[in-house]
Amino acid sequence: MDAEPRIWNRVATRTRSFFREGLRALGSPLAPEFYFSLEELLVAGDVGPALSARVAAAVRARRPLSLAEAQEALEDEVVRVLSPAARGLDLPGNPAVVLVYGINGAGKTTTVGKLAHGMKTAGRRPLVVAADTYRAAGIEQMLVWAERAGVEAFAGKPGGDSAAVAFDGIQAARARGFDTVLIDTAGRLQTQHNLVEELRKVARVSARAEEGAPHESLLVLDASLGQNSLSQARIFHQALNATGLVLTKLDGTAKGGSVLAIESELGIPAKLMGLGEGIGDLYAFEPRWFARTLFGPGEE
Ligand SMILES: Nc1nc2c(ncn2[C@@H]2O[C@H](COP(=O)(O)OP(=O)(O)OP(=O)(O)O)[C@@H](O)[C@H]2O)c(=O)[nH]1
Numbered sequence: 001m002d003a004e005p006r007i008w009n010r011v012a013t014r015t016r017s018f019f020r021e022g023l024r025a026l027g028s029p030l031a032p033e034f035y036f037s038l039e040e041l042l043v044a045g046d047v048g049p050a051l052s053a054r055v056a057a058a059v060r061a062r063r064p065l066s067l068a069e070a071q072e073a074l075e076d077e078v079v080r081v082l083s084p085a086a087r088g089l090d091l092p093g094n095p096a097v098v099l100v101y102g103i104n105g106a107g108k109t110t111t112v113g114k115l116a117h118g119m120k121t122a123g124r125r126p127l128v129v130a131a132d133t134y135r136a137a138g139i140e141q142m143l144v145w146a147e148r149a150g151v152e153a154f155a156g157k158p159g160g161d162s163a164a165v166a167f168d169g170i171q172a173a174r175a176r177g178f179d180t181v182l183i184d185t186a187g188r189l190q191t192q193h194n195l196v197e198e199l200r201k202v203a204r205v206s207a208r209a210e211e212g213a214p215h216e217s218l219l220v221l222d223a224s225l226g227q228n229s230l231s232q233a234r235i236f237h238q239a240l241n242a243t244g245l246v247l248t249k250l251d252g253t254a255k256g257g258s259v260l261a262i263e264s265e266l267g268i269p270a271k272l273m274g275l276g277e278g279i280g281d282l283y284a285f286e287p288r289w290f291a292r293t294l295f296g297p298g299e300e
């Protein structure tokens with residue numbers, strides 16, 4: 001699922017044109033107002049005021065002589081803002097357990113379907129666990145995705161206990177020789193304490209079924225919401241100790257700049273990005289390419 005260079009052309013296209021047109025309009029970094037305008041551009045691109053000031057100052061300190069040099073410096077500084085943590089999924093365990101959660105409609109079920117497909121293609125044997133027991137349609141949707149991905153699924157009953165479904169799913173996976181369990185959960189707001197508590201229970205019970213589970217605790221964020229996701233992410237992270245972010249709907253969005261603010265504030269690495277609704281539209285997130293796509297010198 002590594003994104004080839006050309007895939008990056010699909011990332012945050014509206015953010016990219018916003019920054020690139022803005023950068024072209026800034027003129028030369030030798031002009032006194034350049035860095036002030038750069039900072040303003042970053043703020044307008046949803047990078048957040050404190051971080052925008054920091055990045056603009058860091059670019060200035062490198063004394064670029066041309067716009068291209070300033071963009072190179074900007075690309076580097078953006079890479080430095082992004083979390084230095086490893087980006088690959090860490091999947092020890094037998095089976096390895098991946099828990100997927102986030103607010104309603106963020107793209108959890110779609111992500112689990114895409115991830116199952118990607119893992120199968122890479123030679124793993126994933127079992128999808130449909131633990132969204134709130135809605136019969138939620139379970140059904142997960143089953144449809146599993147079928148599309150050509151992987152098996154384990155489903156709970158509507159109205160059932162999602163933690164019990166997770167536990168049974170992990171046991172079933174081990175008994176039947178699956179090496180990975182992907183758990184899809186019901187959407188919930190971070191402010192619904194009892195529902196967040198229920199997710200914590202899913203995590204706790206998973207650990208009883210397999211030591212160290214969930215090995216990946218993935219918070220799915222809709223990238224088109226921009227920095228509005230920050231408070232959401234903070235609370236989910238506190239409750240569930242997220243090991244990675246999945247940025248969905250990163251195709252098209254005008255709010256791609258928020259990725260910088262979210263990562264720098266939370267220190268959770270974006271591990272995967274969703275670039276569309278198709279089964280192949282999930283890719284590994286790569287900081288250098290992300291920075292280059294949005295800010296780097298060169299074409300476009
Ligand atoms: N453009 C685009 N659309 C996406 C992406 N990921 C998901 N979607 C769309 O977002 C909508 C919601 O996706 P779901 O996977 O059902 O979201 P969910 O988080 O499971 O929703 P609930 O279970 O209701 O909380 C669907 O229309 C998806 O096709 C993405 O990366 N890009």
Ligand SMILES: [Mg+2]
Binds near residue numbers: 109138
């Ligand atoms: Mg769902």
